[in-house]
Amino acid sequence: MDIDAYVAAHRDQWDRLDQLTSRRRLTGAEADELVTLYRATAGHFSRIRTGAPDPALLAQLSTRIAAARGRITGTREARASDLRRFWGTSVPAALYRLRWWTLAVTVLEVAIAVVVGVWTLRTPEAMSALGPQSNLDTYAHESFEDYYSNYAASEFAGQVWTNNARVAALCVAGxxxxxxxxxxxxxxxxxxxxxxxxxxxxxLLAQFFALITPHGLLELTCVFVAGAAGLKLFWTMLDPGGRSRGAALAAEGRALITVAVGLTAALAVAGFIEAFVTPASLPWILKGLIGLLALAVFWAYTLLLGRRAVLAGHTGDLDADEAGAVQLEVG
Incomplete structure (x- = not known):
């Protein structure tokens, strides 16, 4: 293929495609012409790639084709209403649908923690397996409390948030x-x-609860929700209900990604409390109340807004036009 001759033969079509793509409004005839030129240019791209690949020319045509495809199919701009719908409807609906899973995980987690704690406390071998006595003494009297003040508050908040968000994302994604x-x-x-x-x-058990309560109530709840989301996705794979396994996993997976995004925001609040409230020189009762308030707001958001959203038919999944076409199922 003579690439220069080929380019010269089709340059006018490509330029016309650019003109139509850049226009704000198109007549019916121009819209039809745009589609025709888009298909023709896509064919030119395929032929050049096969017959005489020119990286620079292929990059130009690829950009033209992508712009034309966006003009034909339309692009969706993020609006304030989208954000309001996401945080006011999608996230609480997804969290609400997980409420019983979250409760079950919470009860199981607390039970395991209590059993492990009591067993470790009453079993010398289990306690000694955690490390030398000198290390345990340092941990109890110094390290546990110093952990919350070893770094600048802003830096510590970022570290805590990043780590907890990663754990939550792993629970959902895995x-x-x-x-x-x-x-x-x-x-x-x-x-x-x-x-x-x-x-x-x-x-120092009282100090243990005093230090973890302000941030831990919300932080641990977010971990429990993330774990519940991951386990629910696994259960959906085992029991997809009346849907095909692929359709069920796709719908639940998209809804649980919504959960992950919502938990990222909640964990940012927990990280802020852990960095700025937990180590602060405030009465412990006040710190505990701040933790309880954060947890109460989270559950009010989940139960009140979530119930209303679910009753309105929302699940936390994308809307049909955003999720894309799905294969029709019979039966």
Missing amino acids: GITGLLPAYILLANAVNLGQAGAVMADHD
């Missing part, structure tokens, strides 16, 4: 395996129980 969220939840419960046991062994 839910299809069933094992990853279960492992993360189990490890979280065991670590919490062991930490409580070490503090109780040094008569």
